[in-house]
Amino acid sequence: MSEKAVLDAGSLLPWLEGMRATGPLMAPVKRGRVSFAFDWIEQAADVRLDYVRTVLSPKQAFLPSQEPLLTVSRSPLAASPTIADQPFVLFGVHPCDLTAINQLDWAMLQRHNVQDPYYRARRGAATLVVVDCMPDKYCFCSSVGSCSTREGADLFLTPIKGGYVVEALTEKGAALAAKAKVRAPTAEEVDEAAGFGQKKVRRTTLRLQAEVAELPDLLERRYDSEVWEKTADRCYGCGTCTNVCPTCFCFDVREIADLSLQSASRWRQYDSCQFSDFAIVAGGHNFRGERPDRARHRWFRKFVYLNREHGQAFCVGCGRCSQQCTAGISLVDVINSIIAEAKERVA
Numbered sequence: 001m002s003e004k005a006v007l008d009a010g011s012l013l014p015w016l017e018g019m020r021a022t023g024p025l026m027a028p029v030k031r032g033r034v035s036f037a038f039d040w041i042e043q044a045a046d047v048r049l050d051y052v053r054t055v056l057s058p059k060q061a062f063l064p065s066q067e068p069l070l071t072v073s074r075s076p077l078a079a080s081p082t083i084a085d086q087p088f089v090l091f092g093v094h095p096c097d098l099t100a101i102n103q104l105d106w107a108m109l110q111r112h113n114v115q116d117p118y119y120r121a122r123r124g125a126a127t128l129v130v131v132d133c134m135p136d137k138y139c140f141c142s143s144v145g146s147c148s149t150r151e152g153a154d155l156f157l158t159p160i161k162g163g164y165v166v167e168a169l170t171e172k173g174a175a176l177a178a179k180a181k182v183r184a185p186t187a188e189e190v191d192e193a194a195g196f197g198q199k200k201v202r203r204t205t206l207r208l209q210a211e212v213a214e215l216p217d218l219l220e221r222r223y224d225s226e227v228w229e230k231t232a233d234r235c236y237g238c239g240t241c242t243n244v245c246p247t248c249f250c251f252d253v254r255e256i257a258d259l260s261l262q263s264a265s266r267w268r269q270y271d272s273c274q275f276s277d278f279a280i281v282a283g284g285h286n287f288r289g290e291r292p293d294r295a296r297h298r299w300f301r302k303f304v305y306l307n308r309e310h311g312q313a314f315c316v317g318c319g320r321c322s323q324q325c326t327a328g329i330s331l332v333d334v335i336n337s338i339i340a341e342a343k344e345r346v347a
Contacts, residue, residue: 003167004193005177026039026090028047028048029046029047055324059104062104062126065243082118087125099149099316100318108123130153139319140206141204143207144317206319208336210339215335218342232294255267273301315331
């Protein structure tokens with residue numbers, strides 16, 4: 001299913017107002033002078049589509065930074081899971097973040113043949129509306145294959161002069177598009193939308209200096225590279241890079257009892273492989289106690305381990321980690337340094 005129509009710019013706000021009136025809507029909004037964030041919308045006029053990236057990714061719609069899992073009461077003795085399955089619309093997702101959601105689908109619903117029921121409920125309740133975008137100096141989506149992803153979207157919007165070309169990709173998407181005031185596209189508008197993707201690839205100037213399929217072998221050749229030491233010397237271990245990453249899915253589980261001991265709750269929250277206590281196991285042993293080991297692990301996790309397991313790098317080239325890093329560490333600069341070392345040793 002791929003039906004194309006044009007949504008004129010003036011019809012966008014009424015469409016969003018209709019979505020908000022009938023159920024929860026999450027979309028990008030402005031935060032401060034230059035930042036954007038995905039948030040639950042109270043007024044449709046707050047929605048902003050003129051962004052390159054949000055600080056936090058839309059994965060929070062499916063894997064919140066902090067999430068209740070279970071409540072337990074003592075009298076009567078009962079345990080109740082907290083499953084959020086109310087239908088909602090996730091609007092304004094960019095293709096790189098759609099790719100990240102697809103990767104999380106694999107991690108949370110397919111990997112090891114285990115499905116996370118909390119993630120599954122939210123994912124099944126969502127209607128995803130993707131809006132194509134133009135990259136900036138931090139983007140390298142074309143290097144990791146996330147530049148023009150449509151898989152997993154219900155609706156795909158391509159910006160054109162004066163509006164958007166709308167493609168319904170699923171029945172849910174078609175039902176949502178039917179509530180918008182759309183019209184048939186002209187031949188010129190179809191051509192303009194088709195050229196958007198080509199222009200986008202040309203605008204993506206930041207690139208990895210090797211193919212994704214080559215990265216596991218190249219990185220493993222330089223497992224003991226001094227690059228990891230130099231990177232660790234700059235790193236604060238704050239975990240910002242993993243918190244803003246749209247594909248990181250590590251979490252910790254906490255249990256909290258009330259003071260009366262009559263009830264308790266179980267929560268999960270984001271964790272980070274860059275924290276010094278992340279790899280502590282029974283007996284107090286920390287198998288990644290040194291910062292260079294933790295720094296290397298981040299690159300290996302995304303470009304070696306999960307790359308081999310999933311057949312795709314667990315990085316979508318969104319540029320959040322590099323833009324938000326408090327130490328100014330660029331993921332691309334580090335990996336390109338390793339690639340150059342590995343190729344030089346072979347030569």
